[in-house]
Amino acid sequence: MSITILNPGILSSLQDAGRFGQHQIGLTNGGPMDPLAFHWANRLCENNAGATAIEISVGGLKVQAQCATRIAVTGAEMPVSINGSEAERWRTHHLQPGDTLELGYSQNGCRAYLAISGGFQVEPSFGSSATVVREGIGGLNGQALTAGDTVKCAEDTRSNCWSVPEEERPQYRKEVTLRVIPGYQEHTFDPVQQRLFFHNSFTVSDRCDRMGYRLTGPHVKSNIEGILSEGICLGAIQVPADGQPIILMNDRQTIGGYPKIGSVLSVDLAKLAQLMPGDNVSFHPITIHCAHNALHLAHSRFQRAQLLELEN
Amino acid sequence: MNPDTGMKIHVAGESSLIVYFGEVTSPEISARVQQAAQRLPELMGETLVDLVPSYASLLVLFNPLLTDEMSVRQAIHQATQQVAEVSASEGHLVELPVYYSQESGPDLAALADRAELSIEDVIDLHQSTEYRVYAIGFAPGFAYLGQVDERIAAPRLATPRQKVPKGAVAIADRQTAVYPAVSPGGWNLIGLCPTPMFDPGAEPTMPVSVGDRVRFKSISRDDFLSLGGELPEPAPTTEGAELKKGAGA
Numbered sequence: 001m002s003i004t005i006l007n008p009g010i011l012s013s014l015q016d017a018g019r020f021g022q023h024q025i026g027l028t029n030g031g032p033m034d035p036l037a038f039h040w041a042n043r044l045c046e047n048n049a050g051a052t053a054i055e056i057s058v059g060g061l062k063v064q065a066q067c068a069t070r071i072a073v074t075g076a077e078m079p080v081s082i083n084g085s086e087a088e089r090w091r092t093h094h095l096q097p098g099d100t101l102e103l104g105y106s107q108n109g110c111r112a113y114l115a116i117s118g119g120f121q122v123e124p125s126f127g128s129s130a131t132v133v134r135e136g137i138g139g140l141n142g143q144a145l146t147a148g149d150t151v152k153c154a155e156d157t158r159s160n161c162w163s164v165p166e167e168e169r170p171q172y173r174k175e176v177t178l179r180v181i182p183g184y185q186e187h188t189f190d191p192v193q194q195r196l197f198f199h200n201s202f203t204v205s206d207r208c209d210r211m212g213y214r215l216t217g218p219h220v221k222s223n224i225e226g227i228l229s230e231g232i233c234l235g236a237i238q239v240p241a242d243g244q245p246i247i248l249m250n251d252r253q254t255i256g257g258y259p260k261i262g263s264v265l266s267v268d269l270a271k272l273a274q275l276m277p278g279d280n281v282s283f284h285p286i287t288i289h290c291a292h293n294a295l296h297l298a299h300s301r302f303q304r305a306q307l308l309e310l311e312n
Numbered sequence: 313m314n315p316d317t318g319m320k321i322h323v324a325g326e327s328s329l330i331v332y333f334g335e336v337t338s339p340e341i342s343a344r345v346q347q348a349a350q351r352l353p354e355l356m357g358e359t360l361v362d363l364v365p366s367y368a369s370l371l372v373l374f375n376p377l378l379t380d381e382m383s384v385r386q387a388i389h390q391a392t393q394q395v396a397e398v399s400a401s402e403g404h405l406v407e408l409p410v411y412y413s414q415e416s417g418p419d420l421a422a423l424a425d426r427a428e429l430s431i432e433d434v435i436d437l438h439q440s441t442e443y444r445v446y447a448i449g450f451a452p453g454f455a456y457l458g459q460v461d462e463r464i465a466a467p468r469l470a471t472p473r474q475k476v477p478k479g480a481v482a483i484a485d486r487q488t489a490v491y492p493a494v495s496p497g498g499w500n501l502i503g504l505c506p507t508p509m510f511d512p513g514a515e516p517t518m519p520v521s522v523g524d525r526v527r528f529k530s531i532s533r534d535d536f537l538s539l540g541g542e543l544p545e546p547a548p549t550t551e552g553a554e555l556k557k558g559a560g561a
Contacts, residue, residue, distance in 0.1 A: 023362045026452045135452050183323035231364025231371025233328040255366050255449030263325030291326040292376050
């Protein structure tokens, strides 16, 4: 019971919720860059939260089912087709043995998720299947998916199909405001630099990937060049001497020595992960208490939202 | 700030606080970081997600759906109580063999020149110090060891190499390390170590942990090969090498 990768597209990798508790041996988190879209895909397949799915960046994935199963595609607006016929995103679909599923290139957003009934079955490494290519850990042999790969899954002949209600489907934009919890070396950025940072727009450069998003814009200066290397959390915004911020993402290195002005709220980081080079970002400061409120609200909204059952 | 210990807690992100124990590299500060890292898991239970100990700081990652900032701060205060007189001598002593040579350490001669020392002196100084594992990061199994004797401290290469071989023993400023796998890197290479620094299939995965002590011991080329060491293909020159992401360990 499996699916075969006919074409991985630009970058497709197996991801579960991420790898935790392994920072002390230098392993980063990995996991879905847009957890909201990832969790919806799993819910559509009636999976446990955090079941292994495929993250597709930019598009171009083509797979063939070797067994009967159910799948769902969520996230970026990549045209989906099953055996050449257009298929809707944000809903469950049946696949029969031999069926092909293809994702075109994204028209809006950057990352889509393909979940399958029961999740893709991958031997976990260090407690997780999340692929971190830079580390050579997770997925199939620590690598992104390539043509000819076979990924195990379970047969599923249940007929139920579900759909995410329209109002719960995120709208991806070319411009986002990221809420920032000021912290770390915040005090080494004087008021003028803080104003530069929080009152200007930055552009996503072409150096953006699962490790970090480098932005271009006004030069923001810390009054120190470096610090004794220290732990970097998800979403940390480091500002090297060239004054161009880098937002550290799921595959970031776990320690580093550049000054940091604060960290992006995780629910907003998911929006950043959907941006492409040339898109725009601005920042808005919030307290850690507001951040926790926002998180609790987002969490309870996801928990309460009900899937719609589709007629077969 | 705690006046007794100089400890400071800063917000790092929505789900992390960072504890600063000082601003310099010292075995005493490192021992306090280590002690807090050992105590927090029990104090925080399932609300603790991960910990990143480093030279003088400890990043504490918590689950904000299960706890809040004040509770984490309290746990940190508890974990750091009565640690003012932590002895710095704890941790296992690990000996790592090194084949030092110009063949295995392409920057050895330049480093010796810069330091106005002989190559033999550089090797002696590197293996006569007992190092402490201050942090692990940059790549799986990459252990930051300090402090290197001031006389052989050397800045990072102006142009990092695209490919540093597995096992490369290197110096950057007053830090030294063994590259656990082939990777880009800008440190000065002085030798090769045959001991695997990161093996996902082994138990333990790494021969060292933060807080351990490390000594390097010079071995011959033959010993290096018989211990399973592999010499890389002749090293390409660094000229024209591009600055690759991740080269700044």
